[in-house]
Amino acid sequence: MMNKTLYIENQYLGRDRGWLSVRLLLALFCFVAYYLNIEHERNNRLFLVAGSAIVLISIVMMYVLHYRIIVTGSSIQLSGLWTARLVKIDINSIVEVESKPYSTFLVNNPVYNLHQKGKIRFYAGGKKAAWITDRDGLVYIIGSQHPNELVSAIQKARGK
Numbered sequence: 001m002m003n004k005t006l007y008i009e010n011q012y013l014g015r016d017r018g019w020l021s022v023r024l025l026l027a028l029f030c031f032v033a034y035y036l037n038i039e040h041e042r043n044n045r046l047f048l049v050a051g052s053a054i055v056l057i058s059i060v061m062m063y064v065l066h067y068r069i070i071v072t073g074s075s076i077q078l079s080g081l082w083t084a085r086l087v088k089i090d091i092n093s094i095v096e097v098e099s100k101p102y103s104t105f106l107v108n109n110p111v112y113n114l115h116q117k118g119k120i121r122f123y124a125g126g127k128k129a130a131w132i133t134d135r136d137g138l139v140y141i142i143g144s145q146h147p148n149e150l151v152s153a154i155q156k157a158r159g160k
Contacts, residue, residue, distance in 0.1 A: 003072055003073060003074065004072060004073050005070060005071070005072055006071045006072060006073065006153040006156055006157055007069065007070070007071035007149060007150060007153035007154075008068070008069070008070050008071075009068070009069045009144060009145065009146060009150065010065055010067075010068050010069075011065075011066045011067050011068070011069070011122075011123075011124035011125060011143070011144075011145070012061075012062060012063065012064060012065060012066060012124060012125070013061050013064040013065070013066040013110055013124060014058060014059075014060070014061025014062040014063075014064060015062055015124070015125050016107075016108070016110065016124060016125035016126075017125070018106060018107030018108065019107060019110075020058065020062075022107065023054055023057075023058045024054075024055075024058065026054055027051045027052075027054040027055050027058070028051075029051075030047045030048070030050045030051030030054065031047070031048070031051045033047045034047035034048045034051065064081070065081045066080065066081060066110055066112065066124040067079060067080040067081065067112050067122060067124065068080075069122075069142060069144065069150065071150070071153045071154055071157055072157065073091070073157050074090070074091055074092075074157075075088050075089060075090055075091055076088070076089040076091065076132070076142075076154065076157075077089075078112075078113075078122055078142070080112045080113070085113065087113055087120075087122075089132065089134065089140060090134075091154070091157045091158055093134045093135045093136075094132055094133070094134055094154065094158060095133050095134060095135055096131075096132070096133040097130060097131070097132050097133075097151050097154045097155060097158075098130075098131050098151065099128055099129070099130055099131070099147040099148055099150075099151045100128065100129065100131050101127060101128055101129070102123060102126065102127060102128060102129035102141065102143045108123055108143075109123075110123055110124045110125070111123050118137070118138065118139060119138075119139045119140075119141055120138060120139070120140050120141070121141045121143075122140070122141065122142045122143060123141070123142075123143035124143060125143065125145060126143050126144055126145045126147070128143075128144065128147040129141050129142055129143045129144060129147055130142045130144060130147050130150045130151050130154065132154065
Protein backbone atom coordinates (compact mmCIF):
# COMPACT_ATOMS: atom_id res chain seq x y z
CA MET A 1 0.00 0.00 0.00
CA MET A 2 3.04 2.27 0.21
CA ASN A 3 3.19 3.17 -3.49
CA LYS A 4 -0.39 2.47 -4.48
CA THR A 5 -2.11 5.54 -5.94
CA LEU A 6 -5.27 6.34 -3.97
CA TYR A 7 -6.30 9.64 -5.58
CA ILE A 8 -5.34 11.71 -8.63
CA GLU A 9 -6.79 15.10 -9.53
CA ASN A 10 -5.74 17.61 -12.16
CA GLN A 11 -6.41 21.29 -11.54
CA TYR A 12 -6.63 23.39 -14.70
CA LEU A 13 -5.80 27.08 -14.81
CA GLY A 14 -8.79 28.43 -16.77
CA ARG A 15 -11.65 26.46 -15.23
CA ASP A 16 -12.31 28.62 -12.19
CA ARG A 17 -15.85 29.99 -12.51
CA GLY A 18 -15.04 33.40 -11.09
CA TRP A 19 -12.24 34.34 -13.46
CA LEU A 20 -13.95 32.61 -16.39
CA SER A 21 -17.02 34.77 -15.90
CA VAL A 22 -14.85 37.91 -15.65
CA ARG A 23 -13.13 37.06 -18.95
CA LEU A 24 -16.44 36.30 -20.68
CA LEU A 25 -18.02 39.54 -19.43
CA LEU A 26 -15.04 41.46 -20.77
CA ALA A 27 -15.42 39.70 -24.14
CA LEU A 28 -19.16 40.44 -24.11
CA PHE A 29 -18.39 44.11 -23.50
CA CYS A 30 -16.04 44.10 -26.51
CA PHE A 31 -18.66 42.48 -28.74
CA VAL A 32 -21.39 44.94 -27.61
CA ALA A 33 -19.02 47.86 -28.23
CA TYR A 34 -18.29 46.38 -31.67
CA TYR A 35 -22.00 46.21 -32.45
CA LEU A 36 -22.78 49.73 -31.18
CA ASN A 37 -19.78 51.30 -32.94
CA ILE A 38 -20.69 50.23 -36.49
CA GLU A 39 -19.97 53.54 -38.27
CA HIS A 40 -16.37 53.93 -37.01
CA GLU A 41 -14.64 51.21 -38.97
CA ARG A 42 -11.14 51.34 -37.39
CA ASN A 43 -12.34 51.20 -33.75
CA ASN A 44 -14.97 48.67 -34.73
CA ARG A 45 -12.36 46.12 -35.81
CA LEU A 46 -10.31 46.65 -32.65
CA PHE A 47 -13.23 45.66 -30.41
CA LEU A 48 -13.93 42.59 -32.54
CA VAL A 49 -10.28 41.47 -32.43
CA ALA A 50 -10.02 42.08 -28.66
CA GLY A 51 -13.23 40.18 -27.89
CA SER A 52 -12.22 37.28 -30.11
CA ALA A 53 -8.75 37.14 -28.53
CA ILE A 54 -10.23 37.04 -25.02
CA VAL A 55 -12.53 34.15 -25.95
CA LEU A 56 -9.69 32.27 -27.66
CA ILE A 57 -7.31 32.72 -24.71
CA SER A 58 -10.06 31.57 -22.32
CA ILE A 59 -10.56 28.39 -24.33
CA VAL A 60 -6.82 27.66 -24.39
CA MET A 61 -6.51 28.31 -20.62
CA MET A 62 -9.19 25.69 -19.90
CA TYR A 63 -6.72 23.01 -21.05
CA VAL A 64 -3.58 24.35 -19.33
CA LEU A 65 -2.69 22.16 -16.35
CA HIS A 66 -1.94 24.24 -13.24
CA TYR A 67 -1.04 21.40 -10.86
CA ARG A 68 -1.70 17.73 -10.18
CA ILE A 69 -2.56 16.16 -6.82
CA ILE A 70 -1.46 12.54 -6.27
CA VAL A 71 -2.17 10.77 -2.98
CA THR A 72 -0.25 7.53 -2.44
CA GLY A 73 0.06 5.35 0.63
CA SER A 74 3.17 7.21 1.79
CA SER A 75 2.82 10.81 0.58
CA ILE A 76 0.82 13.57 -1.05
CA GLN A 77 2.52 14.91 -4.16
CA LEU A 78 1.69 18.24 -5.76
CA SER A 79 3.42 18.86 -9.05
CA GLY A 80 2.98 22.09 -10.94
CA LEU A 81 3.36 22.81 -14.61
CA TRP A 82 4.94 26.23 -14.25
CA THR A 83 7.69 25.21 -11.85
CA ALA A 84 9.95 22.21 -11.65
CA ARG A 85 9.36 22.12 -7.92
CA LEU A 86 7.57 19.03 -6.59
CA VAL A 87 5.89 19.46 -3.21
CA LYS A 88 5.79 16.22 -1.24
CA ILE A 89 3.93 15.94 2.08
CA ASP A 90 4.69 12.84 4.13
CA ILE A 91 1.54 11.03 5.28
CA ASN A 92 3.16 10.13 8.63
CA SER A 93 3.68 13.81 9.50
CA ILE A 94 -0.01 14.71 9.07
CA VAL A 95 -1.85 15.43 12.31
CA GLU A 96 -5.25 16.64 11.08
CA VAL A 97 -7.20 16.64 7.81
CA GLU A 98 -10.52 18.37 7.22
CA SER A 99 -12.63 19.76 4.39
CA LYS A 100 -13.46 23.46 4.79
CA PRO A 101 -14.19 26.39 2.48
CA TYR A 102 -11.06 27.72 0.75
CA SER A 103 -11.84 31.40 1.22
CA THR A 104 -14.67 33.80 1.89
CA PHE A 105 -13.89 35.80 -1.27
CA LEU A 106 -16.06 35.44 -4.35
CA VAL A 107 -13.13 35.30 -6.81
CA ASN A 108 -9.74 33.84 -5.80
CA ASN A 109 -6.46 33.94 -7.71
CA PRO A 110 -4.87 30.63 -8.72
CA VAL A 111 -1.75 29.95 -6.65
CA TYR A 112 0.84 27.18 -6.36
CA ASN A 113 3.00 26.81 -3.25
CA LEU A 114 2.19 30.25 -1.84
CA HIS A 115 3.64 30.64 1.68
CA GLN A 116 1.64 33.22 3.61
CA LYS A 117 1.04 33.62 7.37
CA GLY A 118 2.04 30.06 8.30
CA LYS A 119 -0.13 28.53 5.58
CA ILE A 120 0.88 27.02 2.27
CA ARG A 121 -1.77 27.42 -0.42
CA PHE A 122 -2.49 25.50 -3.60
CA TYR A 123 -5.53 26.65 -5.56
CA ALA A 124 -6.84 26.59 -9.12
CA GLY A 125 -10.61 26.39 -8.64
CA GLY A 126 -13.45 25.19 -6.47
CA LYS A 127 -15.15 26.50 -3.36
CA LYS A 128 -13.82 24.00 -0.81
CA ALA A 129 -10.35 22.81 0.11
CA ALA A 130 -8.58 20.16 2.14
CA TRP A 131 -6.93 21.74 5.17
CA ILE A 132 -3.97 19.60 6.25
CA THR A 133 -1.99 20.27 9.43
CA ASP A 134 1.38 18.61 9.97
CA ARG A 135 3.47 18.01 13.11
CA ASP A 136 5.42 21.26 12.65
CA GLY A 137 2.22 23.32 12.71
CA LEU A 138 2.25 24.13 8.99
CA VAL A 139 -1.18 24.26 7.39
CA TYR A 140 -1.50 23.16 3.78
CA ILE A 141 -4.63 24.43 2.03
CA ILE A 142 -5.22 22.42 -1.13
CA GLY A 143 -8.11 23.69 -3.23
CA SER A 144 -9.99 20.90 -4.96
CA GLN A 145 -13.01 20.24 -7.13
CA HIS A 146 -13.65 17.10 -5.04
CA PRO A 147 -12.45 17.93 -1.50
CA ASN A 148 -14.36 15.15 0.28
CA GLU A 149 -12.76 12.46 -1.91
CA LEU A 150 -9.33 14.04 -1.34
CA VAL A 151 -9.83 14.06 2.43
CA SER A 152 -11.08 10.46 2.48
CA ALA A 153 -8.08 9.33 0.38
CA ILE A 154 -5.67 11.05 2.79
CA GLN A 155 -7.42 9.47 5.78
CA LYS A 156 -7.30 6.09 4.07
CA ALA A 157 -3.56 6.54 3.47
CA ARG A 158 -3.11 7.45 7.15
CA GLY A 159 -4.95 4.27 8.11
CA LYS A 160 -7.95 5.92 9.79
